[in-house]
Amino acid sequence: MPTLPLSILMVFLPLSLVTIGGGQSAIAEMHRQIVDVHHWMSAAQFVDAFAIARLAPGPGSLLATLIGWQIAGFWGAIAATVGIFGPTALLIYGVAHIWSRYEGARLLRALERGLRPVAAGMILAASYVLIQSLEGGWIARGMALASTALLMLTPVNPLLLIGSGAGCFVGLHMLGLV
Amino acid sequence: MNPKPDQLAERPNASQLFLIFARIGLTSFGGGLSGWMLREFVQRRRLMSEEDFLNGLSIAQALPGVNVTNMAIWIGYKLAGRSGAIACWLGIVVPAAFIIVLIGSLFASLKGFALTHVALGGAAAVAIGLSLAMGLTAARRVPRRAFPLAIMVATFIAVAFLKWPLLWTVLGAGSLSVTVAYYFES
Numbered sequence: 001m002p003t004l005p006l007s008i009l010m011v012f013l014p015l016s017l018v019t020i021g022g023g024q025s026a027i028a029e030m031h032r033q034i035v036d037v038h039h040w041m042s043a044a045q046f047v048d049a050f051a052i053a054r055l056a057p058g059p060g061s062l063l064a065t066l067i068g069w070q071i072a073g074f075w076g077a078i079a080a081t082v083g084i085f086g087p088t089a090l091l092i093y094g095v096a097h098i099w100s101r102y103e104g105a106r107l108l109r110a111l112e113r114g115l116r117p118v119a120a121g122m123i124l125a126a127s128y129v130l131i132q133s134l135e136g137g138w139i140a141r142g143m144a145l146a147s148t149a150l151l152m153l154t155p156v157n158p159l160l161l162i163g164s165g166a167g168c169f170v171g172l173h174m175l176g177l178v
Numbered sequence: 179m180n181p182k183p184d185q186l187a188e189r190p191n192a193s194q195l196f197l198i199f200a201r202i203g204l205t206s207f208g209g210g211l212s213g214w215m216l217r218e219f220v221q222r223r224r225l226m227s228e229e230d231f232l233n234g235l236s237i238a239q240a241l242p243g244v245n246v247t248n249m250a251i252w253i254g255y256k257l258a259g260r261s262g263a264i265a266c267w268l269g270i271v272v273p274a275a276f277i278i279v280l281i282g283s284l285f286a287s288l289k290g291f292a293l294t295h296v297a298l299g300g301a302a303a304v305a306i307g308l309s310l311a312m313g314l315t316a317a318r319r320v321p322r323r324a325f326p327l328a329i330m331v332a333t334f335i336a337v338a339f340l341k342w343p344l345l346w347t348v349l350g351a352g353s354l355s356v357t358v359a360y361y362f363e364s
Contacts, residue, residue, distance in 0.1 A: 018348045020242045024309050028337050029344035036341075048295065049282070051302035056281050058203045058274025059244045065275045066282045081275055085267075088243025089251055093263055095237060096255040106360070112240040113363060114356030116319060117326040118348060121333025123313035128338040130306045140303040147307025148314070158308055162301045169300025170293055178296065 005075040012083025020115050023061030025122035028129045040071045043133040136178040189257050192265035199250050199269030329355045
């Protein structure tokens, strides 16, 4: 395997194990590694990839696949996918395998309860980092907050909301506002 | 309503499991899949009992990894052992991976138009709302006690402001928090 996909693999392997409570929690660290540490993408490119991953179906962590593809093509995509999904896949497989013999109810409860505040802190940090990278100033930030409120208070379809966000921005751009 | 084990339907083989999860992966947008999987596997196809499913769900959420892919491996293993786990995992990841690369290339080929980046900016602004809403929902479920709240705030500060490497932050805050939950809260 060429060296760039290998470096991508080494970035995503440890990221896999910090995706607690879903892929969202690792996005802040993904951003740090890809944009700040390795300079593989600009902050704007990263936010674009994030938006595309949100528009596409499937697990949100496929953002890693897209990033790998954009940095290093086919092998980059393979390396990022194996990296982000591999370790946790082996972990849950191991747990499923021993679950029948080992009744881990108390440990499981402690894991679930103990990791809850950590996951909440990480997801909020990810949102904060992403808002910082957003172009479009206060209008864009206002839209992010408005969509947060809509998602929490109404049963709105997220895909429709993302589509209208894109449309809204194009309209504002034509008016010269963003 | 719960089917008894002897009423459970005949178990699907690995390639059928692959197709079921490929469909779930390709039709799911923005999360909220566990309810859908419960309907598909427990209520409609009666492939596993509700208890088995819920056990798997809490483990899938507690362990690191995307809940949906964790759940796919759990269900696959329950229904068809190792090959089932592999089939379900491939089903949920691979077809959707092709689609995202396809969509990404589509946008890349439209990059010449300034509006593409503007439209993606608008989509991203709203998509961050998804992230923030999930973060706030998760924060709401954190017990209103000093210790868990302190862990949450410390994690946020370490990641957002101090930009500490996430792996060490999680190992540190996570093991402390889980230890306290194990010995003092159960």
